[in-house]
Amino acid sequence: MKLLRQLGIILGIALLGELISKTLSLPIPGNVLGMVILLILLFLKIVKIEMIESLSNFLLGYLAFFFIPAAVGLIANLDLLKEQGIAILTICVISTIIAIVVTGLTIQFIKRWLKI
Structure with missing residues (x-):
């Protein structure tokens, strides 16, 4: 219950x-x-x-089981990944770098603002 x-x-x-x-x-x-x-x-x-x-x-x-549909979707679109794989990988790397830089700058700004 x-x-x-x-x-x-x-x-x-x-x-x-x-x-x-x-x-x-x-x-x-x-x-x-x-x-x-x-x-x-x-x-x-x-x-x-x-x-x-x-x-x-x-x-x-059991969180891993929730990713099974996404993995099946990737496998179903394997041809698209073969064609556009480099572009997708490039976008992932660039967006990750941007996210890291923005996060770091935000933390620095907040630390200066709060005088930590």
């Missing part, structure tokens, strides 16, 4: 995110909005970690 209640909380918040996204025609996917709502509810202590901890740990334990 405990896991069912935890599943209800998580699915309810995910559904709320989907409803808000569709109702307001937001460019943010409903599942992302649901995670933001869950984060806010956790910060505000409306939802306590203990209320979803068991199911969350279970889902994290």
Whole structure:
């Protein structure tokens, strides 16, 4: 019964995110909005970690299985990857470098701003 209640909380918040996204025609996917709502509810202590901890740990334990559809999608588009592989790899490397640089600059800015 405990896991069912935890599943209800998580699915309810995910559904709320989907409803808000569709109702307001937001460019943010409903599942992302649901995670933001869950984060806010956790910060505000409306939802306590203990209320979803068991199911969350279970889902994290089997996280690799959630990547199977993505891997199947990659295999299904193997021809496209062969044709555009270098371009995709280049974009991944450049975007990773940009993300690292922007993160570092942001941390430096915040440290200077907070005088840490």
